Amino acid sequence: MIVEEIMNTELSTLSKDDKIKDAMELMREKRIRHIPIIDKENHLEGIVTDRDIKEAGPSIFHSDDCNDILEQPLSSIMSTNIITGHPLDFVEDVAAIFYEQKISCMPIVVKNNQLVGIVTQTDLLHTFVELTGVHQPGSLVEVKVRNKRGMIYRVVSCAHKCKANILSVLVYPDKKDEDFKIIVLRVQTMNPLRLIDELEKEGTEVLWPNLPGMDA
């Protein structure tokens, strides 16, 4: 999946001559936390986050005598050393950059810094939610299998045998035992009993429902 498919293209932007007050109002009104700062030709010049504003803003303990702070231009607080992305970047890579650089948003630019979109932590999380398939009606089955080749094939064959349409498959390592991994299937059925039966016959351990302290 590429960034173009998940980025926001309806952007709320300001210019560096706008005031801190304007940014505060825009964030409140649109319920956003990041405002790209652009020039008249739509070139990205900086970014202002809710944290920049909080750091610049007066403390609530002396709000009256510091009103002039809110009149300062955004150029005085915006970050200019910005990590940007491209519409053709891979979403997985972008997620890794968010994690490594500890950032919470990434403006997406083309050509000479022309702003075309923005990706936030929320968008990445939403994409992950979609990957897990929960936006379509289905049942979830978790199975624990040995960490060796051919295991997904066996699990998926069981689903095929039961004519179960698979909505998503996630695989992650078993944290308690590195010889095993856990396969999470989301299947489009209200009655997963036959599938569970097949999986158990196949010799996999069905962790379902998985409540600590409970022998299912």
Place this chain on the structure above:
Amino acid sequence: MMKEAVFIYSEEQLKYKFHDEHPFNHLRLKLTYSLLKKINAINDGHIVPPRMATDEELLLVHDPNFIEAVKKAGKGELSNDLAESYGLGTEDTPIFPNMHEASALLVGGTLSAVDYVMSGKAKHALNLGGGLHHGFRGKASGFCVYNDCSVAIKYIQEKYNARVLYVDTDAHHGDGVQWTFYDDPNVCTLSIHETGRYLFPGTGNVNERGQGKGYGYSFNIPLDAFTENESFLEAYTKSIQEVAAFFKPDVIFTQNGADAHYFDPLTHLSATMKIYREIPKLAHKIAHEYCDGKWIAVGGGGYDMWRVVPRAWSLVWLEMTENSNFYGKLPEEWIKEWQTKAKVHLPDEWDDPENLYPPIPRKAEITEKNARTVESALLPIRNKK
């Protein structure tokens, strides 16, 4: 003269049948009716046979192409690929002969119930054949073809211009109904169900609250797996009372799925017959408190059709007719008539024994978590007070 309650039923409703091994089996209707007969709690004066819903009525909710597809499927004229795109011919909703007619009859039954109540011919009406809350606009899902609840609520809006409170106590989330009215502030949906973490359909989170003008009119209480009676009832009691007080409905529409029971093979809640005594009791009270008695009730899920459903659904009718004083032994004739056909041992009493299942570890934590879920679901209306 106004009747206290009518019972929508005919054996024609049993024709909504996928195949013998399918967990959804409307023989449940006959088992319930038979039990009520044996205790003389129902007579011919109560019974209203269901009518067919017209295409026009189905179109209130459903897509015309979907209806055509169901009609064709029932005549064996729908290709496999096309069927699958409409959710038909799957393991959940296999194709069966005349499935359009059988499905439209279940919808029509709920519409009959609506007409009786809304035109003042009866205070309450029960169509146990309905409650197919997973049906979508253009797709069959989760054993449901047409969604009688959604169609009936639209029908109430169009014909009687009333505001409806929909309360769904099926163990599965009432997704079809929720999405139909997600942006409508004149229908308030409340669904109490096992969390979708594992269970079908996976939705029904607390944060699904509606959208646009309908924001704040969808309520969801996802309960933890292994939830027991007290915690279930606490969630139900608090949420239905507070939501009713907030919404002040003209009519209350309840979906009475009976699959939250410990015996149910498809779900993981640990309730017993106790909740099925209490659920209709409070719905009844609220109908009188806010809706001048107007209460329409339908069935729903319930996959232990021998041990759970007949007793649970009888209790809905007994409450409706203010005749719920049945305790102790079930009638012997009923057990005698059905035991030979059942693969399990039928219960001999109305209520379940105290030690129906082994103690649930982490009960206190489950109860605590459910209480927090209720808090967070009701927070917006508590803040408004």
